[in-house]
Amino acid sequence: MTTQTRTRVAVNGYGVIGKRIADAVRLQPDMELVGVADVVADYRLQTAALQGVPVYASTPEGAKAMRAAGVPVAGELDALLERVDVVADCTPKGVGADNLERYRRAGVKAALQGGEKHDVTGHSFVAQANYASAVGRDFTRVVSCNTTSTVRTLGALHAAGLLKKARGVLVRRATDPWESDHSGIMNTVVPERVIPSHQGPDARTVMPELDVVTIAAKAAHTQGHGHFWIVELTREAHASEVLDAFRAAPRIALMRTADGMIALNSTIELMRDLRRPRGDMWEVALWEDVLTVEGNELYYAYQVDNQAIVVPETIDALRALTATADAGESLRLTDETLGLTDDFLRPQARALAPA
Amino acid sequence: MTTQTRTRVAVNGYGVIGKRIADAVRLQPDMELVGVADVVADYRLQTAALQGVPVYASTPEGAKAMRAAGVPVAGELDALLERVDVVADCTPKGVGADNLERYRRAGVKAALQGGEKHDVTGHSFVAQANYASAVGRDFTRVVSCNTTSTVRTLGALHAAGLLKKARGVLVRRATDPWESDHSGIMNTVVPERVIPSHQGPDARTVMPELDVVTIAAKAAHTQGHGHFWIVELTREAHASEVLDAFRAAPRIALMRTADGMIALNSTIELMRDLRRPRGDMWEVALWEDVLTVEGNELYYAYQVDNQAIVVPETIDALRALTATADAGESLRLTDETLGLTDDFLRPQARALAPA
Numbered sequence: 001m002t003t004q005t006r007t008r009v010a011v012n013g014y015g016v017i018g019k020r021i022a023d024a025v026r027l028q029p030d031m032e033l034v035g036v037a038d039v040v041a042d043y044r045l046q047t048a049a050l051q052g053v054p055v056y057a058s059t060p061e062g063a064k065a066m067r068a069a070g071v072p073v074a075g076e077l078d079a080l081l082e083r084v085d086v087v088a089d090c091t092p093k094g095v096g097a098d099n100l101e102r103y104r105r106a107g108v109k110a111a112l113q114g115g116e117k118h119d120v121t122g123h124s125f126v127a128q129a130n131y132a133s134a135v136g137r138d139f140t141r142v143v144s145c146n147t148t149s150t151v152r153t154l155g156a157l158h159a160a161g162l163l164k165k166a167r168g169v170l171v172r173r174a175t176d177p178w179e180s181d182h183s184g185i186m187n188t189v190v191p192e193r194v195i196p197s198h199q200g201p202d203a204r205t206v207m208p209e210l211d212v213v214t215i216a217a218k219a220a221h222t223q224g225h226g227h228f229w230i231v232e233l234t235r236e237a238h239a240s241e242v243l244d245a246f247r248a249a250p251r252i253a254l255m256r257t258a259d260g261m262i263a264l265n266s267t268i269e270l271m272r273d274l275r276r277p278r279g280d281m282w283e284v285a286l287w288e289d290v291l292t293v294e295g296n297e298l299y300y301a302y303q304v305d306n307q308a309i310v311v312p313e314t315i316d317a318l319r320a321l322t323a324t325a326d327a328g329e330s331l332r333l334t335d336e337t338l339g340l341t342d343d344f345l346r347p348q349a350r351a352l353a354p355a
Numbered sequence: 356m357t358t359q360t361r362t363r364v365a366v367n368g369y370g371v372i373g374k375r376i377a378d379a380v381r382l383q384p385d386m387e388l389v390g391v392a393d394v395v396a397d398y399r400l401q402t403a404a405l406q407g408v409p410v411y412a413s414t415p416e417g418a419k420a421m422r423a424a425g426v427p428v429a430g431e432l433d434a435l436l437e438r439v440d441v442v443a444d445c446t447p448k449g450v451g452a453d454n455l456e457r458y459r460r461a462g463v464k465a466a467l468q469g470g471e472k473h474d475v476t477g478h479s480f481v482a483q484a485n486y487a488s489a490v491g492r493d494f495t496r497v498v499s500c501n502t503t504s505t506v507r508t509l510g511a512l513h514a515a516g517l518l519k520k521a522r523g524v525l526v527r528r529a530t531d532p533w534e535s536d537h538s539g540i541m542n543t544v545v546p547e548r549v550i551p552s553h554q555g556p557d558a559r560t561v562m563p564e565l566d567v568v569t570i571a572a573k574a575a576h577t578q579g580h581g582h583f584w585i586v587e588l589t590r591e592a593h594a595s596e597v598l599d600a601f602r603a604a605p606r607i608a609l610m611r612t613a614d615g616m617i618a619l620n621s622t623i624e625l626m627r628d629l630r631r632p633r634g635d636m637w638e639v640a641l642w643e644d645v646l647t648v649e650g651n652e653l654y655y656a657y658q659v660d661n662q663a664i665v666v667p668e669t670i671d672a673l674r675a676l677t678a679t680a681d682a683g684e685s686l687r688l689t690d691e692t693l694g695l696t697d698d699f700l701r702p703q704a705r706a707l708a709p710a
Contacts (some may be wrong), residue, residue: 167585169524171544171574188620189526189574189581193612195647195654215583215654219526219544219574226544228570230522230585257548265543292550299550299570 006032007322010084010108012058012077012099014038014045016176017113018090020311022053023277025088027337028315030324034084037077041065056080081106086318089113096120100139109137111317113310114144114202124205126151127316127334128250131327134320142313145306146170146216146225147202149284153302154203154210156249157231162242164232164296165211170199171226172218176307185220192216223264224281224305231298239293242300246286247342250331251312252302253283254343257290261344264303270344271305280308282340312338361387362677365439365463367413367432367454369393369400371531372468373445375666377408378632380443382692383670385679389439392432396420411435436461441673444468451475455494464492466672468665469499469557479560481506482671482689483605486682489675497668500661501525501571501580502557504639508657509558509565511604512586517597519587519651520566525554526581527573531662540575547571578619579636579660586653594648597655601641602697605686606667607657608638609698612645616699619658625699626660635663637695667693 007030011022014036025033035054038045039062046069049055054074057063066073074080081087081102086109089096093115100120103110111125118124121139125131129151134140143151150168157163175184197216204210219226233242246252255261261270271279286302293299312334319330334340341347362385366377369391380388390409393400394417401424404410409429412418421428429435436442436457441464444451448470455475458465466480473479476494480486484506489495498506505523512518530539552571559565574581588597601607610616616625626634641657648654667689674685689695696702 167522169570169583169585171526171572185618187576188578188618189576190618191581191583191642191645191656193617193645195645213585213649213652213654215524215585215656217526217581217583217656219576221542221544221575223543226546226572228524228546228572230524230568230570262548263540263543263545287546290546290548290550294568297568299568301546301550301570301572 006030007086007318007324008032008034008084009318010034010080010087011036012087012089013091013095014048015090016178016307017310018088019044019048020278020280020308021088021090021314022048024311024315024338028333030333031318035074035080037080038062041069041071045071078106081108084108086110086322088314088318104138109321110139111314111321112139112141114142114147116141118202118205124202125313125317125320126155126206127313127327127331128152129155129206131316131320131330134317136323137321140317140321142310142317143202143206144199145304145309146172146199146227148309148313149227149302149304150199150203150212150214151206152249152251152284153229153246153286154212155207156245156252157242158207158210159249160241160245162233162237162245164234166229166231168200168212168214168227168229170197170214170216171228172216173222173224173306174218174220175222177222184222185218187220189220190218221264223268224303226264226301226303228301229299233296233298236296237293237298239291242291242293242298243288250335251283251340253285253341254288255285255345256288259345261287267303274344280311281305282308282312282338284309285344312340361385362441362673362679363387363389363439364673365389365435365442366391367442367444368446368450369403370445371533371662372665373443374399374403375633375635375663376443376445376669377403379666379670379693383688385688386673390429390435392435393417396424396426400426433461436463439463441465441677443669443673459493464676465494466669466676467494467496469497469502471496473557473560479557480668480672480675481510481561482668482682482686483507484510484561486671486675486685489672491678492676495672495676497665497672498557498561499554500659500664501527501554501582503664503668504582504657504659505554505558505567505569506561507604507606507639508584508601508641509567510562511600511607512597513562513565514604515596515600517588517592517600519589521584521586523555523567523569523582523584525552525569525571526583527571528577528579528661529573529575530577532577539577540573542575544575545573576619578623579658581619581656581658583656584654588651588653591651592648594646597646597648597653598643602703605690606638606695608640608696609643610640610700611643614700616642622658629699635666636660637663637667637693639664640699667695
């Protein structure tokens with residue numbers, strides 16, 4: 001594959017999601033990371049520069065700050081946009097929507113993140129569910145971490161003909177591990193005031209056929225989100241059938257308390273032991289030995305790494321927008337290059353289900 | 356009411372629950388706290404002695420430690436048992452079961468706590484649900500905090516003819532606020548390995564007719580338990596009907612995020628502002644403006660003060676065992692002396708429903 005045929009990618013916003021997506025883009029044989037852009041010059045951008053990533057400034061002030069911090073400035077954002085086919089927009093909530101007109105003027109496609117509203121792009125994306133409908137579009141929105149996990153797991157049950165309706169309680173992390181300036185919480189639980197919380201309706205922007213309601217609360221930890229689901233199946237089933245449905249779906253990895261995976265922090269340690277970059281967990285980590293079926297009711301719990309789960313989805317979204325691969329090819333390539341598994345400790349070969 | 360007609364009560368085990376029950380007994384016009392017993396001589400027993408409560412030693416070693424700590428020892432446990440009609444056993448899990456034979460030999464009745472198994476007493480108690488069936492019994496078991504809250508709330512829906520089935524996710528506190536030697540957790544969430552968690556089946560020891568399943572997890576806070584419920588109603592209903600059912604039931608207090616009750620720690624502060632002893636919340640604190648009904652599905656969230664919720668239930672259990680009042684009289688007297696309400700900020704007069 002020559003440089004000319006590679007999709008030229010920019011990452012705008014080099015924060016918790018953007019830096020991970022930039023790394024993932026660099027692993028893709030069919031993509032070239034032309035550069036990243038941001039408005040600040042802190043350790044994240046300095047690290048990018050150290051690693052040889054071309055850094056662009058989104059504002060003149062940003063450029064000045066970068067030069068002051070010793071970050072070589074490759075140019076301003078508009079110059080970057082001239083050099084790429086597609087942008088992964090990882091700017092803070094609301095900024096992506098503001099950027100859309102700029103991308104449109106520059107004639108570049110863009111995948112936004114889940115902080116933006118569905119209406120901004122008119123299309124919301126989870127690779128296994130609706131890759132095909134994003135092919136060739138100018139813009140899509142990769143839904144948020146919790147919604148991605150919801151569509152992955154309920155999509156798996158739906159694909160197996162098992163899903164009637166699902167009700168979930170989401171115990172969200174207080175804040176990200178790296179944060180101290182955002183509003184974390186200590187020693188309490190904060191229920192979301194509105195039921196349903198936004199994740200349920202958001203999942204229906206991807207799969208309108210889902211009968212799903214979510215209740216959310218924030219708890220006093222930083223180690224990702226815990227999900228607890230109560231699902232009515234279309235029929236009585238065995239737990240093994242449900243597990244087979246989850247195994248057959250992409251980006252769900254099984255784990256077991258019997259292996260010491262007893263809490264949200266267990267997987268964090270396991271990801272480090274598995275030498276995952278930054279300890280990232282791109283899969284939904286689902287407890288095989290907590291999952292319970294009684295008659296036509298299914299109960300299960302899983303964990304979401306809110307910093308990492310949307311990374312493979314975004315890579316796929318870039319391919320869908322640029323129409324450079326079909327769903328099966330894209331998921332396989334993304335998952336192989338990143339190193340996703342269907343079971344952290346007992347991985348099996350798995351055929352990826354095309355969307 | 357003369358001293359002769361008062362029920363003579365002992366509290367065995369003066370820990371987090373025992374000390375609260377001892378205080379509550381002292382508030383009851385029809386009860387006399389003859390003494391409390393324990394095996395240690397720490398600040399709790401020293402405080403009891405300071406407040407003039409007769410302290411008995413459950414073991415010779417305990418007596419020695421008490422004397423060394425300057426706690427006057429009124430006698431050994433057997434002497435205390437000779438002087439009372441009934442014991443509130445608040446000893447650690449499993450010890451209550453061991454004590455039962457001692458109570459039987461002494462000819463005293465006993466209310467055990469929810470750490471013991473149902474089979475130990477053959478009767479499990481929540482005042483509003485089954486007071487009558489405990490009247491005159493030798494022994495009962497006041498179910499645990501989470502189970503008590505479950506029976507109170509689902510019992511209210513059942514009494515209103517609204518309950519078909521209920522599925523709950525319980526986000527439990529890591530450990531009690533005062534503890535440091537027990538296994539708390541930090542910065543994580545620990546799902547209970549078995550679904551259903553024990554609270555659902557335990558609620559059925561009190562109300563066998565309940566269709567209830569619980570999923571539980573521990574989170575990284577000490578401020579009581581958060582419950583999130585998904586309930587199928589017998590019919591479509593308005594939220595106002597459900598709220599009326601909760602208002603009509605004993606020991607459920609409504610609160611609102613609009614009043615600043617936005618998290619588990621909000622109520623803790625409110626209880627202090629209301630000058631509750633130790634900041635105790637005996638009621639289930641249920642969010643009126645989070646509660647949502649869609650068709651025949653009901654969603655709601657509430658908070659349980661695990662240190663306090665069983666206190667009124669235990670007082671009622673003592674009256675039931677000694678057959679000194681009927682359910683309506685007992686609940687009214689308990690709630691008036693302690694100061695329970697149906698709404699922390701907008702209390703209304705309420706007729707107590709007899710069991």
